[in-house]
Amino acid sequence: MNYFITGGAGFVGSHFVDRLLAKKKRVIVYDNLILGKKEYFQQHLKNKNFKFIKGDILDFRKLKQAMKSIDVVVHLAANSDITKSSQNTDLDLKNGTIGTYNVLESMRKNKIKKIIFTSSNVVYGEVKKLPIKENSGPLFPISLYGASKLASEALISAYCHNFNFQSWIFRFANVVGARATHGVVLDFFNKLKKNKKQLLVLGDGNQQKPYILVDDIISGIFFAFKHAKKQVNYFNLGTKGFTKVKKIAREVLKYLGLKKVNIVYTGGKRGWPGDVTKVKLDNSKIKKLGYKFHKSNSDDAFISGLKDSLDWLKKYKS
Numbered sequence: 001m002n003y004f005i006t007g008g009a010g011f012v013g014s015h016f017v018d019r020l021l022a023k024k025k026r027v028i029v030y031d032n033l034i035l036g037k038k039e040y041f042q043q044h045l046k047n048k049n050f051k052f053i054k055g056d057i058l059d060f061r062k063l064k065q066a067m068k069s070i071d072v073v074v075h076l077a078a079n080s081d082i083t084k085s086s087q088n089t090d091l092d093l094k095n096g097t098i099g100t101y102n103v104l105e106s107m108r109k110n111k112i113k114k115i116i117f118t119s120s121n122v123v124y125g126e127v128k129k130l131p132i133k134e135n136s137g138p139l140f141p142i143s144l145y146g147a148s149k150l151a152s153e154a155l156i157s158a159y160c161h162n163f164n165f166q167s168w169i170f171r172f173a174n175v176v177g178a179r180a181t182h183g184v185v186l187d188f189f190n191k192l193k194k195n196k197k198q199l200l201v202l203g204d205g206n207q208q209k210p211y212i213l214v215d216d217i218i219s220g221i222f223f224a225f226k227h228a229k230k231q232v233n234y235f236n237l238g239t240k241g242f243t244k245v246k247k248i249a250r251e252v253l254k255y256l257g258l259k260k261v262n263i264v265y266t267g268g269k270r271g272w273p274g275d276v277t278k279v280k281l282d283n284s285k286i287k288k289l290g291y292k293f294h295k296s297n298s299d300d301a302f303i304s305g306l307k308d309s310l311d312w313l314k315k316y317k318s
Contacts, residue, residue, distance in 0.1 A: 029050075238281040
């Protein structure tokens with residue numbers, strides 16, 4: 001099968017490329033390299049099954065042309081830095097909602113029927129009843145990023161029903177592992193590079209989020225793609241438990257061997273506008289399908305991924 005991956009040079013996307021090429025699939029990566037890095041797929045450039053096209057999903061003409069002779073679209077391209085949304089209010093509208101429309105319309109023009117979409121747990125907004133199941137609702141996201149993801153899900157559903165597409169939508173927990181382009185570990189690492197005596201933590205440190213290893217994200221997607229047969233398939237991907245930000249800060253300092261670091265909290269319960277402070281995901285739906293989380297098998301999965309994340313950061317970002 002021929003796979004077309006938008007955002008394939010990014011964090012999750014590059015791991016997806018690794019896995020597909022290991023399975024001898026043909027892969028086209030389409031990425032504007034704003035957040036993604038060419039070094040993430042450098043090892044595949046001589047692989048006859050791999051092709052890279054530098055392009056933006058907002059360039060509809062180029063996108064449509066690049067998507068010819070494709071069987072499956074894996075749509076990961078988006079603004080992944082949620083903290084920038086409130087400063088640039090059309091960022092997620094363009095890179096999320098409009099970009100997704102361009103992907104779907106390019107698929108329609110090229111008669112491609114299958115799409116895998118990486119959404120996020122932020123589509124749920126602030127839900128009182130935890131853990132959150134996929135049928136939780138109504139859905140009222142509180143960030144512009146979450147709004148764009150939810151709008152993208154709606155567009156995908158509409159294209160499925162109007163043009164006989166089939167979709168697999170995944171609402172991720174926070175993903176950890178090597179090649180991260182954003183997230184709390186990268187944020188803490190970069191801050192400590194500049195100042196080893198102080199670590200600034202957004203909010204009060206009591207924010208609670210579920211974490212999942214990038215390997216389990218990829219495995220879960222492949223499993224659901226193979227076994228879920230509905231027209232619109234959607235799943236939570238993340239452990240049921242959570243990790244507090246203040247614990248993450250302590251573990252990062254411990255792993256880096258840094259002592260006598262003054263941890264300073266900016267205050268307030270949110271780290272940024274639109275930050276959902278307490279998230280727990282119910283992952284029973286994909287488990288009932290038969291999937292087993294191979295590595296993220298504890299509620300505190302973040303600690304399992306911390307070593308991979310920091311080892312990679314120390315090697316490539318020091």
